[in-house]
Amino acid sequence: MIPLMKSAFLNELDTKDALVKFILKAKKLSMGEQVVAFEKEFAVFQGVKNATLVNSGGSANLAMLQALKNLGRLKDGDKIGFSALTWSTNVMPILQLGMQPVPIDCDQRTLNVMASNLKKRLNQTDLRAFFVTNALGFAGDLDVIRKVCNEAQIILIEDNCEALGTELPSGKTGNFGIMSSFSFFVAHHMSTVEGGMICTNDGEIDEMLRIVRANGWDRNLSAPKQHRWRKKYNINSEFEAKYTFYDLGYNIRPTEITGFLGRYQLKFLKENIAIRQRNYLLLESIVKDNPDLQTLDRSHISVLSNFAFPVLCKTPQLKCRYMKLFSNAGIETRPIIAGNIQRQPFYKKYILYSYELPDVDFVHDRGFYCGNYPELNKKDIKTLTDCLKRHEA
Ligand SMILES: Cc1ncc(COP(=O)(O)O)c(C=O)c1O
Secondary structure (H helix, E strand, O other), rough: OOOOOOOOOOHHHHHHHHHHHHHHHOOOOOOOOOHHHHHHHHHHHHOOOEEEEEHHHHHHHHHHHHHHHHHOOOOOOEEEEEEEEOOOHHHHHHHHHHOOEEEEEEEEOOOOOOOOHHHHHHHOOOOOOOEEEEEHHOOOOHHHHHHHHHOOOOOEEEEEOOOOOOOOOOEOOOOOOOEEEEEEOOOOOOOOOOOEEEEEHHHHHHHHHHHHHHHOOOOOOOOOHHHHHHHOOOOOHHHHHOOOOOOOOOEOOHHHHHHHHHHHHHHHHHHHHHHHHHHHHHHHHHHHOOOEEEEOOOOOOOOOOOEEEEEOOOOOOHHHHEEEEEEEEHHHOEOOOHHHHHHHHHHHOOOOOOOHHHHHHHHHHHHHEEOOOOOOOOOHHHHHHHHHHOOOO
């Protein structure tokens, strides 16, 4: 059996052993110094000023939009563009926070929204923000997308939950917009079991994210920032300040266990990304020789931190045939993210208008994916390559 993921952690046994020792010694397990240290180390890895750790990638997405609303940069009813090939909790916060989701088609050749897709939608409607998803470790032409957004005064936010470590010549994915989310759920590039991060270079956003993360209070801000909030609202005693709630928030805090695991896993991340890329290139070389399958265009990507291996068949019939082959060989498969999000029940319940999304439909009807992770051994790779070779009906 080749499951979508074999283990919860990179260097699983070692990590579990270290975790047990950490828990036995730890004096405190609620959010504290491990969280702060992981945030600092992750910010260095990503090359950003600020990183805020939360309890999941979905929470990170929710917090990003809530922070923008609290700051008045987004308002009720604003139209928010999003990659139609995405995860549920990328879109749900747009609905939950009273804004209008506008799906943007992807390009089937890259699996991602390209600037041309965004421009097409902008010919039909204006947008206040674009919440792009960097799908499966690939990305669109984010440098051009950023330029389009800047010119049209659209706030660019990145869901980078599936593309930690991917690079374009112009920078790391996650660093093109004003902020970006990451997920550390098992099966992602690194795991803290559950966990997520938000990265930003914008100090005002970072401050608001820390308020949003913890009940709407100021406890996790620096002393000068706390002073500013308290002065603004005339809060004069520590007694009162501890239970003053300044803006809309949640409890989406991580624990010290999340922080510890994040720091421990971060050490293995670069090596993991390199193995994922190597596996991808090997499997891609087989796909290139199979006329039943479509090879993805990654020519604009300099480091491919592949999340999972997508198989795009030329027809829906071929998809059925190859999925059967994979299943018979014991390889677990699944749809590409959530497919065309417009076809999901939750979306249809709340949004009556639907857009034509030919390329996302193409991916939905002809695509599936299997796992790509460092624990794939030689035998697994052989099984995968055998299945990716051309098979007559
Ligand atoms: C693109 C994308 N965004 C957000 C998430 C949510 O992350 P989490 O499962 O940590 O909530 C996922 C989950 O896999 C995802 O693939």
